[in-house]
Amino acid sequence: PFPWYRKQLEKGAVLADDSYGGWHIFGYTEAQTALRNHTHFSSERFRNSGNMTNPRPSILNLDPPRHTQLRSLVNTAFTPKAIRHWSTRIQEIVDELLNSISINNETGETIDLVSTLAYPLPVIVIAEMMGIPAKDREKFKRWSDVLVEGPSSLTPEIIMDLMQRKQVAREEMRHYFYDVLTKSQHPEHSLIAILLEANLEREKLTAEELISFCILLLAAGNETTTNLITNFWRCMLQYPQALEDLQHDHSLVPSAIEETLRYYSPVQATSRIVTEDIEFYGVEMKSGDHVTIWLAAANRDSSIFTNPDTFDIYRSPNHHLAFGHGIHFCLGAPLARLEAEIAIHTMLQRFSSFQAVPAEWEPIISGFVFGLYSYPMKI
Numbered sequence: 042p043f044p045w046y047r048k049q050l051e052k053g054a055v056l057a058d059d060s061y062g063g064w065h066i067f068g069y070t071e072a073q074t075a076l077r078n079h080t081h082f083s084s085e086r087f088r089n090s091g092n093m094t095n096p097r098p099s100i101l102n103l104d105p106p107r108h109t110q111l112r113s114l115v116n117t118a119f120t121p122k123a124i125r126h127w128s129t130r131i132q133e134i135v136d137e138l139l140n141s142i143s144i145n146n147e148t149g150e151t152i153d154l155v156s157t158l159a160y161p162l163p164v165i166v167i168a169e170m171m172g173i174p175a176k177d178r179e180k181f182k183r184w185s186d187v188l189v190e191g192p193s194s195l196t197p198e199i200i201m202d203l204m205q206r207k208q209v210a211r212e213e214m215r216h217y218f219y220d221v222l223t224k225s226q227h228p229e230h231s232l233i234a235i236l237l238e239a240n241l242e243r244e245k246l247t248a249e250e251l252i253s254f255c256i257l258l259l260a261a262g263n264e265t266t267t268n269l270i271t272n273f274w275r276c277m278l279q280y281p282q283a284l285e286d287l288q289h290d291h292s293l294v295p296s297a298i299e300e301t302l303r304y305y306s307p308v309q310a311t312s313r314i315v316t317e318d319i320e321f322y323g324v325e326m327k328s329g330d331h332v333t334i335w336l337a338a339a340n341r342d343s344s345i346f347t348n349p350d351t352f353d354i355y356r357s358p359n360h361h362l363a364f365g366h367g368i369h370f371c372l373g374a375p376l377a378r379l380e381a382e383i384a385i386h387t388m389l390q391r392f393s394s395f396q397a398v399p400a401e402w403e404p405i406i407s408g409f410v411f412g413l414y415s416y417p418m419k420i
């Protein structure tokens with residue numbers, strides 16, 4: 042997508058969509074302004090869609106005041122401080138996953154980074170945080186994968202099939218969480234216990250709203266974090282000097298993660314609906330217009346980032362928009378950063394050499410997700 046972003050950025054920061062109607066935002070300042078202005082740019086994408094597939098919107102698809110009320114229920118569980126409590130457990134999970142590899146010290150070993158580490162890690166972590174028993178993890182992963190899957194092509198049959206599979210997954214999850222939520226015992230400090238407790242004290246959510254929340258927590262953080270870890274190693278093997286520097290100095294890991302988020306953003310775009318006619322950086326947007334905000338293009342805007350197409354682990358400042366901006370800024374950002382940090386540190390400590398393996402990569406085909414289904418590398 043990157044040459045296309047470059048071409049669009051050269052044409053303009055805000056462009057009309059000639060095929061489908063609506064607008065595309067590519068520029069950094071313009072994207073930030075739209076994300077900050079939740080009054081004119083609504084997240085309630087499902088408000089008028091008759092809504093069979095999304096009967097109770099989650100916070101991702103809500104505007105204030107409901108958004109503020111619901112987000113505050115779990116905010117405290119996701120602060121960087123609260124998330125740091127999970128460090129030891131995340132380290133254990135990473136160790137367990139990497140222990141499954143046996144390496145011949147002479148010849149090395151080719152692993153698939155995705156299935157060995159990047160894919161199982163986030164789902165195990167979030168399932169544990171929610172207090173879900175280990176035996177149900179596989180089921181969880183399957184559901185969350187379907188929920189974020191994009192159509193492999195834009196034919197009506199494929200889209201219908203995907204919609205139906207999403208509907209089935211959502212129904213199965215609803216039943217699952219309904220059972221979980223109505224149980225009287227929940228592991229102490231689990232997200233579900235926190236949600237229920239805060240709810241009793243304050244918000245009085247319906248069971249449906251609680252269930253949507255659980256589904257969002259599960260779906261929003263899995264594929265995205267998997268792709269962050271995969272995209273990180275893809276950058277490292279593409280730019281050997283960066284890897285060499287990192288191997289000499291592990292304290293560069295956090296800034297290398299930030300640069301990966303900017304350079305290969307796991308979520309390439311998000312969208313909003315215009316709530317009333319507005320002039321926006323010289324164009325006339327109409328109420329009801331659909332706006333696609335290309336975070337990944339904004340992250341390569343040369344008016345903000347020097348040499349935007351260069352991968353630079355020393356880049357500072359690096360105020361990328363990979364986690365969004367404004368009131369919907371990613372709730373799980375501290376968790377995603379911590380998981381990636383521990384996973385990458387551990388690999389750098391355990392293995393002395395990392396090499397690319399020539400392979401046909403299968404990109405994840407979905408408008409807004411940037412990642413790979415598998416990533417073989419030699420360690």
Ligand code: HEM
Pocket residue numbers: 084100101102112167257258259261262263265266269306307308311312336362363364365366368369370371372373374376377
């Ligand atoms: C929102 C990206 C990991 C939970 C968002 C948004 C982005 C994003 C761009 C804003 C969408 C918008 O404004 O429309 C990412 C990336 C991740 C990641 C790139 C990993 C590298 C996670 C994790 C969790 C999570 C691990 C939770 C366990 C959420 C939630 C929201 C959100 C609940 C909605 C927040 C709101 O609407 O107020 N994420 N995310 N994300 N993310 Fe993440």
